[in-house]
Amino acid sequence: MLFHAPKIAAELSIRHLNARVNEQRKKVAQMTASKLELLQLSQQLAKEARARKKNNEKVYVLDFKGDTAASAVESLREEITLILATAEAGRDRVVVRLESPGGMVHGYGLAAAQLVRLREAGFHLTICVDKVAASGGYMMACIANHIISAPFAVVGSIGVVAQVPNFNRLLKEHNIDFELYTAGEYKRTVTIFGENTQEGKAKFEQELQQTHALFKHFVEKYRNQLNIEQVATGEHWYGQDALDLNLVDELKTSDEYLLSLLAAHDVYSIETRKKPTLGEKLGLQAAQVADHVVPTLVNKVLQTLSQANSSLVQLRDPKL
Structure with missing residues (x-):
């Protein structure tokens, strides 16, 4: 059977971080070091x-910056597929710089499942948290073999929340009827415009508890050193407290960690970006032209006004 690599509908960027850092080291040395130091x-x-x-x-570095919908999963899945198709499990490693306050269950469930692909394929996975990995973000982080957190990063928030506004009383005040038709007792438990029943509210709460139980089970599966009942309260912690609770394994910034790898490993940063449409390209070009042209025109106008003002001053206050 022939293997057909998936078509990547985005622009792929691969940077050799060793070469980038070494080039910068050379530039600094050329400006500050002696000939002997340059040779050394x-x-x-x-x-x-x-x-x-x-x-x-080799070490492959990926970045995941999560929003509520975990929309960055589209890039993450392509980057992980590329690594699985080209890297060697057991030898090469993966580092993910993760930043996310969490969001929708199904979105972060899929993002976490992408990282599970790496673990199951035998890759050592390190996740670095410089700012925040909470709720769905921690669901992703817990899959790592090793979690590194910056000292003041926010970690945890193993809980589930749902907020549902209800406008039913407002509609009644304005004599507006709202009718909802369903097939299935719990097809709709609580609604925005309808009158919510105690049975519907209880079912909705039950669903939240079930989701929380799944969340706890998932975290416990990959971080069995945790006291899950102690940390699955919905609370979040900063770096040192997270370390004490075994939510993370080490306190360090991602920059410090990656720098420590450069001497002995080839480190590559992989990034996929959505290809801009023709309209977006034209818009970008127009913006670049405007950024260049507008300041020039403004400067010319200001210069003309300044010259005119000088002429008026000379007419009012002539000097010999």
């Missing part, structure tokens, strides 16, 4: 390159 730096960089070649371990 070149020798050091060559030594590191040989060590990386001998080690032959």
